[in-house]
Amino acid sequence: MNKSFVYDRTIRFQDTDAARVVYFANGLSLCHEAYEASLAASGIDLKSFFRGEAIAVPIIHASIDFFKPMFCGDRITISLKPTLLSPESFQIEYELFFDQDEVEKKAIAKAITKHTCIDINTRKRCNLSQELLKWIEH
Amino acid sequence: MNKSFVYDRTIRFQDTDAARVVYFANGLSLCHEAYEASLAASGIDLKSFFRGEAIAVPIIHASIDFFKPMFCGDRITISLKPTLLSPESFQIEYELFFDQDEVEKKAIAKAITKHTCIDINTRKRCNLSQELLKWIEH
Amino acid sequence: MNKSFVYDRTIRFQDTDAARVVYFANGLSLCHEAYEASLAASGIDLKSFFRGEAIAVPIIHASIDFFKPMFCGDRITISLKPTLLSPESFQIEYELFFDQDEVEKKAIAKAITKHTCIDINTRKRCNLSQELLKWIEH
Amino acid sequence: MNKSFVYDRTIRFQDTDAARVVYFANGLSLCHEAYEASLAASGIDLKSFFRGEAIAVPIIHASIDFFKPMFCGDRITISLKPTLLSPESFQIEYELFFDQDEVEKKAIAKAITKHTCIDINTRKRCNLSQELLKWIEH
Numbered sequence: 001m002n003k004s005f006v007y008d009r010t011i012r013f014q015d016t017d018a019a020r021v022v023y024f025a026n027g028l029s030l031c032h033e034a035y036e037a038s039l040a041a042s043g044i045d046l047k048s049f050f051r052g053e054a055i056a057v058p059i060i061h062a063s064i065d066f067f068k069p070m071f072c073g074d075r076i077t078i079s080l081k082p083t084l085l086s087p088e089s090f091q092i093e094y095e096l097f098f099d100q101d102e103v104e105k106k107a108i109a110k111a112i113t114k115h116t117c118i119d120i121n122t123r124k125r126c127n128l129s130q131e132l133l134k135w136i137e138h
Numbered sequence: 139m140n141k142s143f144v145y146d147r148t149i150r151f152q153d154t155d156a157a158r159v160v161y162f163a164n165g166l167s168l169c170h171e172a173y174e175a176s177l178a179a180s181g182i183d184l185k186s187f188f189r190g191e192a193i194a195v196p197i198i199h200a201s202i203d204f205f206k207p208m209f210c211g212d213r214i215t216i217s218l219k220p221t222l223l224s225p226e227s228f229q230i231e232y233e234l235f236f237d238q239d240e241v242e243k244k245a246i247a248k249a250i251t252k253h254t255c256i257d258i259n260t261r262k263r264c265n266l267s268q269e270l271l272k273w274i275e276h
Numbered sequence: 277m278n279k280s281f282v283y284d285r286t287i288r289f290q291d292t293d294a295a296r297v298v299y300f301a302n303g304l305s306l307c308h309e310a311y312e313a314s315l316a317a318s319g320i321d322l323k324s325f326f327r328g329e330a331i332a333v334p335i336i337h338a339s340i341d342f343f344k345p346m347f348c349g350d351r352i353t354i355s356l357k358p359t360l361l362s363p364e365s366f367q368i369e370y371e372l373f374f375d376q377d378e379v380e381k382k383a384i385a386k387a388i389t390k391h392t393c394i395d396i397n398t399r400k401r402c403n404l405s406q407e408l409l410k411w412i413e414h
Numbered sequence: 415m416n417k418s419f420v421y422d423r424t425i426r427f428q429d430t431d432a433a434r435v436v437y438f439a440n441g442l443s444l445c446h447e448a449y450e451a452s453l454a455a456s457g458i459d460l461k462s463f464f465r466g467e468a469i470a471v472p473i474i475h476a477s478i479d480f481f482k483p484m485f486c487g488d489r490i491t492i493s494l495k496p497t498l499l500s501p502e503s504f505q506i507e508y509e510l511f512f513d514q515d516e517v518e519k520k521a522i523a524k525a526i527t528k529h530t531c532i533d534i535n536t537r538k539r540c541n542l543s544q545e546l547l548k549w550i551e552h
Binding site: 013014016017018019020021023025071072 | 295
């Protein structure tokens, strides 16, 4: 993608924990939601994509850095940008912002996920599908 | 509310389990999201409402019936309607539909939650706030 | 089962929400964990059971009543008892207690789940497997 | 800790997603459970620790690498080792193994979390408590 995909999300009660902010692992789930929305926007059928019947694209690495806490009701924007790493793998970079901070661009959090395409029966690496390549290069 | 509040949602990968459909308890979480959206639409500040610093409105009962499975990528609509039960409590009825089924109105699932207002320090029942009464009666 | 199955659990940070107690829908997830532990104790292989490759046993109804809040670090005990409803379905009753309250038997919460056996291809009802009948009647 | 803390866990249905393996972000939640168990074993009261009333110890960085998929019913062992980074922060390294692989020590996944102590009112950094230092150095 030449420009970032942007996803809007309100922080939900379920995202939070007893420290009253978003539970750290849910920060990555927010990013994954943005990834799903980006795939759908590109025309990829989420139901068959995530069932992974012939090939699957599991996450082999994820990392996240938090700069500010997120509270229930906060409205955030997630921008993401995928990059091809090899014929079999890609990574996605994510930046999270509060809606009102978008102009100043001070991120709440930044994250990365790395994905490798595998044959579901052998669990060996295989090439990314044409639709995924199209989504990455778009 | 004289007419139902309506909330649109796409089923996310995180909502599903190894049976490839929405994990049963997440069906209730989807309903709670609709409840939060309805409160926000009524002008209630979610951050302070769900922190529950002076009073809190915990769920004392929840039930759900499933008629059809929901898969990742499915687009659903949740309609909800709150009813006052006593000066201290209310219930919400939810109906979930697939977007394309809205005309036929065959529900995917139906749920109920019951909520009681408590003083956070004593944990004893107290009257619902004016903003909640307004939300219920609107 | 002639006597209840008992499952011990510590409330985790992830189970809680910004009201600092267990998120209501997670109360049902705690019950499902106890159900899984009970199946495993009966010799049922969880991996194949929950993949649902030929038959599946989805939850068609769930309800829960809360009497006391649960906090991170609380040690609880869940007792459960399944009952056959028809050749194709069963229900489970759950009671949750604080460990120290087990003698007095004042429940934190009570829940019910109803499960129906279906053929995964037709999604029509079919008879419960012998291993499930054995688990229910044991 | 001079030697690693070890935590045993069975993979639950709720941990999985429609690809039939543990949802990636839940891999980090498993690690956090091990962290909580380690704190409790050291005598730290989880309820007050995670409420974060005066000071809190939020996670500012998390990363995880997956080498093998985890399925519902799998029995795993998580070993963790905390290290002091500064008077105000520490990191924890985690390794996940299948129970049967513990002799061979081929990890399923490896993860890191970094934690910084803050004053909850100012949200500025402050020194780790004595009980946390004791837990790290034990």
